[in-house]
Amino acid sequence: MARKVVSVLVGAGSIGQAIIRRVSAGKHVVLADYSMDNAQRAAQTLEDAGFECSTIRCDLGSKEDILALLDFATSKGDVVNLVNAAGVSPSQAPVEEILRVDLYGTSVLLEEFGHVIAEGGSGVIISSQSGHRLPALPHDQNEALATTPVDQLLDLPFLKAINDTLKAYQYSKRCNVLRVMMEATRWGKRGATVNSISPGIIITPLANDELHGPRKEGYLKMIQGMPARRAGTPDEVGDLAEFLMSSRGRFISGADLLIDGGCTASYWYGDLQYLKTTH
Ligand SMILES: NC(=O)c1ccc[n+]([C@@H]2O[C@H](COP(=O)([O-])OP(=O)(O)OC[C@H]3O[C@@H](n4cnc5c(N)ncnc54)[C@H](O)[C@@H]3O)[C@@H](O)[C@H]2O)c1
Numbered sequence: 001m002a003r004k005v006v007s008v009l010v011g012a013g014s015i016g017q018a019i020i021r022r023v024s025a026g027k028h029v030v031l032a033d034y035s036m037d038n039a040q041r042a043a044q045t046l047e048d049a050g051f052e053c054s055t056i057r058c059d060l061g062s063k064e065d066i067l068a069l070l071d072f073a074t075s076k077g078d079v080v081n082l083v084n085a086a087g088v089s090p091s092q093a094p095v096e097e098i099l100r101v102d103l104y105g106t107s108v109l110l111e112e113f114g115h116v117i118a119e120g121g122s123g124v125i126i127s128s129q130s131g132h133r134l135p136a137l138p139h140d141q142n143e144a145l146a147t148t149p150v151d152q153l154l155d156l157p158f159l160k161a162i163n164d165t166l167k168a169y170q171y172s173k174r175c176n177v178l179r180v181m182m183e184a185t186r187w188g189k190r191g192a193t194v195n196s197i198s199p200g201i202i203i204t205p206l207a208n209d210e211l212h213g214p215r216k217e218g219y220l221k222m223i224q225g226m227p228a229r230r231a232g233t234p235d236e237v238g239d240l241a242e243f244l245m246s247s248r249g250r251f252i253s254g255a256d257l258l259i260d261g262g263c264t265a266s267y268w269y270g271d272l273q274y275l276k277t278t279h
Pocket residue numbers: 010011012013014015016032033034035038058059060061085086087088089101126127128129198199200201202203204205206207
């Protein structure tokens with residue numbers, strides 16, 4: 001019997017599901033999440049829409065869990081798609097946890113799946129517009145984030161000095177982009193591409209809570225100051241990822257695509273410059 005073709009999603013939330021359903025028709029979908037409830041809920045939705053799925057608990061911040069996910073996924077067939085849409089945000093976790101999951105975990109995932117990704121395969125890592133709010137880093141920090149062996153990443157002195165969660169998130173997302181560039185050179189040797197996508201405000205259950213909660217005014221002001229004057233949807237991120245992972249996206253690798261309704265442009269040069277003191 002022919003081996004199956006496998007799509008792996010880490011982080012079965014709104015953005016991850018929007019991507020995976022666009023690229024996985026006829027493939028076996030492995031849904032990995034820290035929360036088995038989330039993974040199983042996503043599997044139910046996808047199975048009701050005709051996808052074949054299996055689920056596994058995986059903490060992105062644990063190398064052991066990533067290796068177990070790798071074994072599980074490769075036992076199902078040839079991995080052609082990897083999507084990482086797992087992550088913790090600055091209001092959800094302390095500094096160490098953000099660096100462990102978003103920065104270290106993503107780096108390990110890229111390295112390990114880079115050993116098995118199939119010829120013609122493609123990966124997408126969800127970064128964030130937040131990484132674009134850091135000014136340019138010194139060359140040696142860029143290089144350290146891109147190339148330091150994964151097991152030594154969290155010992156980098158400039159990461160150890162971070163003491164606020166927003167900075168931890170911004171450095172993690174910047175690291176994702178740099179790590180993707182470095183990994184694209186390795187993935188290319190296997191005939192595969194890998195890119196990152198940096199979304200702006202995307203409406204998910206969490207963002208929707210913020211939009212209706214006590215910080216509503218700040219959010220609405222930010223949205224009004226963006227060129228698009230609205231938030232984005234998971235489907236718009238899904239459409240971009242689908243393009244990158246399709247045959248039309250084969251000349252794109254090691255790139256980061258910002259999809260933020262122009263929010264970053266306004267942050268640096270437009271109506272959102274007032275955010276520079278707090279964001
Ligand atoms: N929603 C936005 O506005 C937005 C903007 C920019 C970037 N992002 C990024 O997009 C990604 C997905 O966000 P979303 O909005 O779809 O969120 P979501 O909460 O819908 O999904 C995130 C999923 O990741 C899982 N997860 C959390 N920690 C994990 C861990 N340690 N190991 C494995 N799984 C874990 C959660 O259980 C959840 O299912 C995140 O990396 C986030 O930083 C989101």
